[in-house]
Amino acid sequence: MNACHEALHSTADASVDRKAALVDALRQRILNMDLAPGQALDELQLGLEFGLSRPPVRELLRQLAIEGYVELAANRAPQVAPMAHESLCGFFRAAPLIYSATTQLAASHASTAEIAGLRTIQERFRRAIAEHDVDGRVLHNDAFHLEIGRMAHNDYLLPSLRRLLIDHARLGRTFYRHPSTPDMQRDLQLACEQHDQMIEAIEQRDPQRAAEVVREHFELSRRRMAEYVTPPFDPPGRGG
Numbered sequence: 001m002n003a004c005h006e007a008l009h010s011t012a013d014a015s016v017d018r019k020a021a022l023v024d025a026l027r028q029r030i031l032n033m034d035l036a037p038g039q040a041l042d043e044l045q046l047g048l049e050f051g052l053s054r055p056p057v058r059e060l061l062r063q064l065a066i067e068g069y070v071e072l073a074a075n076r077a078p079q080v081a082p083m084a085h086e087s088l089c090g091f092f093r094a095a096p097l098i099y100s101a102t103t104q105l106a107a108s109h110a111s112t113a114e115i116a117g118l119r120t121i122q123e124r125f126r127r128a129i130a131e132h133d134v135d136g137r138v139l140h141n142d143a144f145h146l147e148i149g150r151m152a153h154n155d156y157l158l159p160s161l162r163r164l165l166i167d168h169a170r171l172g173r174t175f176y177r178h179p180s181t182p183d184m185q186r187d188l189q190l191a192c193e194q195h196d197q198m199i200e201a202i203e204q205r206d207p208q209r210a211a212e213v214v215r216e217h218f219e220l221s222r223r224r225m226a227e228y229v230t231p232p233f234d235p236p237g238r239g240g
Helices: 002-031 043-050 054-067 085-109 112-130 134-151 157-175 182-203 207-229
Strands: none
Touching: 002 043, 002 054, 002 134, 002 157, 043 054, 054 157, 085 134, 085 157, 085 182, 085 207, 112 134, 112 182, 134 157, 134 182, 157 207, 182 207
């Protein structure tokens, strides 16, 4: 009886592991642009790759659709969330507002343990820059800002931040694929220093300073990304 129970428990654990592996793999492939925006996803092929039947694959794709990685529509294969020009205009307008809000709240609500965890992510990001690991840099930068969002402890902002970070990562992956020029490498080092400054402001419980740094940080990214997508951009607070 015990052997039967253990076998069932082991099978259930293996299924959970395969589900987690599929979700993690799709998130990474989308953020790293291994799966292009708008690309169709083959449920059958995903099931074969991860040893899952179609019902759990569909369930996981619905989860990823809620998070903003995937789009689902009737009578059409699931597809990677597209990056249309109109949505990118919205990205450039919303990003500084959402980043500022989450970072300010993190400075007010983060625990000591959470700040220590953020430092660990930052060290991985720093190492990825030093090793010219483009994929690692994209993923650790995404993890850094997502962790700040969690540290804000605000259930309304976190879903918006998650969706924002998907396109931020994809734009960054596209533009910084080969950061070989001196000015690009300089920007990466500055971005790393700004991460350190964000951690310091959060640790010192200084929401105003945290917001200032994250706005400077986004402006650094925005200039580079805007050169790639050239959206019409009106910074919040300027113009009509």
